[in-house]
Amino acid sequence: MNEDKKVKEKILEKSIKAFLSKGFRGTTTKEITSAAGVAKGTLYWHFKSKDEILDAILEKFLKEFVGGISDTVTNSSENFVGKFKAFFKFGSEFSRDNLELMLVYQTLLGEIVGSKSKAEMKMKVIQNRYDHLVQTLLDEGKKEGVISEDVDTYIHARIMTAALIGSYLQWYLNAGSYDSEYVRLYAMTIRKTLLKWVGVEIDR
Amino acid sequence: MNEDKKVKEKILEKSIKAFLSKGFRGTTTKEITSAAGVAKGTLYWHFKSKDEILDAILEKFLKEFVGGISDTVTNSSENFVGKFKAFFKFGSEFSRDNLELMLVYQTLLGEIVGSKSKAEMKMKVIQNRYDHLVQTLLDEGKKEGVISEDVDTYIHARIMTAALIGSYLQWYLNAGSYDSEYVRLYAMTIRKTLLKWVGVEIDR
Amino acid sequence: MNEDKKVKEKILEKSIKAFLSKGFRGTTTKEITSAAGVAKGTLYWHFKSKDEILDAILEKFLKEFVGGISDTVTNSSENFVGKFKAFFKFGSEFSRDNLELMLVYQTLLGEIVGSKSKAEMKMKVIQNRYDHLVQTLLDEGKKEGVISEDVDTYIHARIMTAALIGSYLQWYLNAGSYDSEYVRLYAMTIRKTLLKWVGVEIDR
Amino acid sequence: MNEDKKVKEKILEKSIKAFLSKGFRGTTTKEITSAAGVAKGTLYWHFKSKDEILDAILEKFLKEFVGGISDTVTNSSENFVGKFKAFFKFGSEFSRDNLELMLVYQTLLGEIVGSKSKAEMKMKVIQNRYDHLVQTLLDEGKKEGVISEDVDTYIHARIMTAALIGSYLQWYLNAGSYDSEYVRLYAMTIRKTLLKWVGVEIDR
DNA sequence: GATGAATGAGCATTCATTCAT
DNA sequence: TATGAATGAATGCTCATTCAT
Missing domain, CATH: 1.10.357.10 (Tetracycline Repressor, domain 2)
Structure with missing residues (x-):
């Protein structure tokens, strides 16, 4: 679906931004999902x-x-x-x-x-x-x-x-x-x- | 004392090695102290x-x-x-x-x-x-x-x-x-x- | 939700009991969560x-x-x-x-x-x-x-x-x-x- | 000895002050010895x-x-x-x-x-x-x-x-x-x- | 008597991951 | 698809206590 891609893309985009300023290990999934405006579970639906x-x-x-x-x-x-x-x-x-x-x-x-x-x-x-x-x-x-x-x-x-x-x-x-x-x-x-x-x- | 310097120096040395291969956030204090052969508390005696x-x-x-x-x-x-x-x-x-x-x-x-x-x-x-x-x-x-x-x-x-x-x-x-x-x-x-x-x- | 209130309330209730007999500082979060029958993280989901x-x-x-x-x-x-x-x-x-x-x-x-x-x-x-x-x-x-x-x-x-x-x-x-x-x-x-x-x- | 009593008394006095404002469990032996101006070991020489x-x-x-x-x-x-x-x-x-x-x-x-x-x-x-x-x-x-x-x-x-x-x-x-x-x-x-x-x- | 470096069990807290809804 | 409460292993750190000097 189109919506799907948008959500996944948004998570990726926000992850990049976050990793950039806090590093990979320094970034929490909470920070990513908050920035992307989705729930924790959603991240794990799109990424393993x-x-x-x-x-x-x-x-x-x-x-x-x-x-x-x-x-x-x-x-x-x-x-x-x-x-x-x-x-x-x-x-x-x-x-x-x-x-x-x-x-x-x-x-x-x-x-x-x-x-x-x-x-x-x-x-x-x-x-x-x-x-x-x-x-x-x-x-x-x-x-x-x-x-x-x-x-x-x-x-x-x-x-x-x-x-x-x-x-x-x-x-x-x-x-x-x-x-x-x-x-x-x-x-x-x-x-x-x-x-x-x-x-x-x-x-x- | 001389001993003091040695312990602190050893912790520093092992920290460098550890940060090098696992990054700062990816390295645990446990790993550092184990490598340096000292107890957890010793690290915190020498470093805040x-x-x-x-x-x-x-x-x-x-x-x-x-x-x-x-x-x-x-x-x-x-x-x-x-x-x-x-x-x-x-x-x-x-x-x-x-x-x-x-x-x-x-x-x-x-x-x-x-x-x-x-x-x-x-x-x-x-x-x-x-x-x-x-x-x-x-x-x-x-x-x-x-x-x-x-x-x-x-x-x-x-x-x-x-x-x-x-x-x-x-x-x-x-x-x-x-x-x-x-x-x-x-x-x-x-x-x-x-x-x-x-x-x-x-x-x- | 109703469930939510119950869990939070239970943690509170068990905390009161524990503080009563061991004081605030003398009570560990482990004791509270064990008594409440929840995992450590659950306490921190409901309380900062x-x-x-x-x-x-x-x-x-x-x-x-x-x-x-x-x-x-x-x-x-x-x-x-x-x-x-x-x-x-x-x-x-x-x-x-x-x-x-x-x-x-x-x-x-x-x-x-x-x-x-x-x-x-x-x-x-x-x-x-x-x-x-x-x-x-x-x-x-x-x-x-x-x-x-x-x-x-x-x-x-x-x-x-x-x-x-x-x-x-x-x-x-x-x-x-x-x-x-x-x-x-x-x-x-x-x-x-x-x-x-x-x-x-x-x-x- | 006289000196002994003085040190022990001082530790006791500083302990009282400390317990008063931070409670028993909230007071560390470090705080007591620092206040009393003695080393950690000295406390344990006078008190078990x-x-x-x-x-x-x-x-x-x-x-x-x-x-x-x-x-x-x-x-x-x-x-x-x-x-x-x-x-x-x-x-x-x-x-x-x-x-x-x-x-x-x-x-x-x-x-x-x-x-x-x-x-x-x-x-x-x-x-x-x-x-x-x-x-x-x-x-x-x-x-x-x-x-x-x-x-x-x-x-x-x-x-x-x-x-x-x-x-x-x-x-x-x-x-x-x-x-x-x-x-x-x-x-x-x-x-x-x-x-x-x-x-x-x-x-x- | 006195010191302070060393110890390690124990603590509060975090966080990736799961799962029932 | 999406949610968010729940999990528990793991983490940084504390602190009473010990002991060689």
């Missing part, structure tokens, strides 16, 4: 457990963000620079439109890493998929001669990801609110910088 | 609360790492490149010798950010102190003409920090264990890369 | 805290006893002696029907007095309301010329209350069980005596 | 347990107050009115000089009654001894013809005690501080009233 909400969030991130950015790059018929621009464009726009989803993911990383849970497993999958995408992209740049031979694409792919992960945390820690001008400036700068890393001068 | 353990960890990080790296840079009489090398050397060596302390900090970031707690306050202080140090360093490079005029040191300082934060999380997520060759390789690569960002060719 | 149970008991005492006896006296259109009889009748019957409620109040007095808690505040309200009622009653007797001019109604009202408070403790200490003939005898004697204090010969 | 402090307080009350007032009455060679005056004089002066000891006793009554503890046993002994003393006194008044035949001395002795117990609680609840003029006025009034109860006009 609190862990399943976490799983749904990661699934959403995997499908919408990683899947989306992967499709964008894969389906592009352009060369490395074109693909890289598309890659960045998708990331920027997705972050702008789904900032909270981006943020929870980064925020939950530290809390879940090392927990040996199903969620950690999923995070590794996500991370690997993303890293692999970037590495493949960099390799293509290498093949085209745009990126010099001595760049270790494996490491550089991971550094790029790291810089992005860390940046979300930084924004959040510094800004508190996250839709500031600072964020936009940061994003632009990091894009250029990341390319400079690998020796590509873009935008000129 | 679980929160105070967290505070002690952040304090340790602030004093030993941020304080140490700050002193290193401030006390150096070298030019930008020399200072930057010293900055990196301290960071690398400290990470090697106190890897868990470095990791908990990064790991706890996401869990604490947004919590409006005393710990978040302290994290902001730490972050600002560190960012400011890096920015000042980059500014010096600019004055010396090593870094080009159009580099926004405010942003770049924060990107550097972000890359480092993110890298710790990545190592931890990927490696599980953290004293691998990969970590060393990563550290070296990131050092060069960070300098390339700001337009400096080092090591040659 | 153990303190709130205490508050509910005092509220009950204030509403049912002090409110009731106040209404009885206020609504009576009789003269002083008639009102005093009604006052005593209500007190005796209420004590007979709600002996435990009367007893906990007196029993908790000493434990709570001086604690600077919300409960102590409420006790002061109760005490003042009750003392004021008695004083007003005695003042009426004075106006009617039944009580002599030189009686300090302020002090006498408080002595009356004191005698009653003390008597409940005495019964409880001496009798252990509290529905004895002794109690009835004591009550009758104290009634006459209290009137003799203020110079009124009743019952003849 | 916290309960033993309570016992020492009751013992002190029994010996100094009940014993004292009993001796006063017994050793007096006067008639009923003279003895009654002496009885009241001792009580008033003792209360004035040892107000806190008087107050703890009354304050602890409700907390301990019904606890089936050793302390409750002792309280019963104290209460009986005191009640018996008063009753014997009233009986003597009866024999002298000062108190009318139809006065039930058993009940009246207990009412007198009750009025006194209750009065201490009232003072404490109303006044907060307890060395006010009000207390003195109260005491004088109750003395006259108690005698009027049994039909004796004193002081004129």
Whole structure:
């Protein structure tokens, strides 16, 4: 039904907001249901457990963000620079439109890493998929001669990801609110910088 | 007394280990005391609360790492490149010798950010102190003409920090264990890369 | 719902019994829930805290006893002696029907007095309301010329209350069980005596 | 030793103060030792347990107050009115000089009654001894013809005690501080009233 | 006599989850 | 589908008591 989806979606949305500011373990099901305006039982009708909400969030991130950015790059018929621009464009726009989803993911990383849970497993999958995408992209740049031979694409792919992960945390820690001008400036700068890393001068 | 310090230190050490793998909220006082081989009450003799353990960890990080790296840079009489090398050397060596302390900090970031707690306050202080140090360093490079005029040191300082934060999380997520060759390789690569960002060719 | 009231009422009832014999601080929530035949969590579904149970008991005492006896006296259109009889009748019957409620109040007095808690505040309200009622009653007797001019109604009202408070403790200490003939005898004697204090010969 | 007595006495004194405002169970040994300026272990060197402090307080009350007032009455060679005056004089002066000891006793009554503890046993002994003393006194008044035949001395002795117990609680609840003029006025009034109860006009 | 670090049973409270309605 | 009262294991923390120094 349509109503169903709305309720489930609302629970998910409020969960993301809550996890964002209090962490996964720090958020109670009561807080989620209160925010969503439903009863406790309703949450458990839509999700088997609190862990399943976490799983749904990661699934959403995997499908919408990683899947989306992967499709964008894969389906592009352009060369490395074109693909890289598309890659960045998708990331920027997705972050702008789904900032909270981006943020929870980064925020939950530290809390879940090392927990040996199903969620950690999923995070590794996500991370690997993303890293692999970037590495493949960099390799293509290498093949085209745009990126010099001595760049270790494996490491550089991971550094790029790291810089992005860390940046979300930084924004959040510094800004508190996250839709500031600072964020936009940061994003632009990091894009250029990341390319400079690998020796590509873009935008000129 | 000497014994006293040892017990308190042991609790702190085991807390770091535990927070690292299960997060702050995910770690119980029982787990900490069991690991430290002391009774529940002993923890509360040395610390007023679980929160105070967290505070002690952040304090340790602030004093030993941020304080140490700050002193290193401030006390150096070298030019930008020399200072930057010293900055990196301290960071690398400290990470090697106190890897868990470095990791908990990064790991706890996401869990604490947004919590409006005393710990978040302290994290902001730490972050600002560190960012400011890096920015000042980059500014010096600019004055010396090593870094080009159009580099926004405010942003770049924060990107550097972000890359480092993110890298710790990545190592931890990927490696599980953290004293691998990969970590060393990563550290070296990131050092060069960070300098390339700001337009400096080092090591040659 | 009806069921709801029953469970909450049962917890309250068992709390009264428990506080009566072990004091407030000496009673554990385990004891209350075991006696009420509910799980630990159920207590906290109906009451926010153990303190709130205490508050509910005092509220009950204030509403049912002090409110009731106040209404009885206020609504009576009789003269002083008639009102005093009604006052005593209500007190005796209420004590007979709600002996435990009367007893906990007196029993908790000493434990709570001086604690600077919300409960102590409420006790002061109760005490003042009750003392004021008695004083007003005695003042009426004075106006009617039944009580002599030189009686300090302020002090006498408080002595009356004191005698009653003390008597409940005495019964409880001496009798252990509290529905004895002794109690009835004591009550009758104290009634006459209290009137003799203020110079009124009743019952003849 | 002399020093020993001083320390033990100080612990006792601070315990009385503490029990008075927070009750027996509400007072921690830490609070007592902090107030007394000694270490935790010192308390346990002088007293076997916290309960033993309570016992020492009751013992002190029994010996100094009940014993004292009993001796006063017994050793007096006067008639009923003279003895009654002496009885009241001792009580008033003792209360004035040892107000806190008087107050703890009354304050602890409700907390301990019904606890089936050793302390409750002792309280019963104290209460009986005191009640018996008063009753014997009233009986003597009866024999002298000062108190009318139809006065039930058993009940009246207990009412007198009750009025006194209750009065201490009232003072404490109303006044907060307890060395006010009000207390003195109260005491004088109750003395006259108690005698009027049994039909004796004193002081004129 | 005195100290205070260490102990661990016990406490009030929380919270994910269940289930009858 | 939705509710919310009920559950009870688990948690952070307290505190009387012990004991090596």
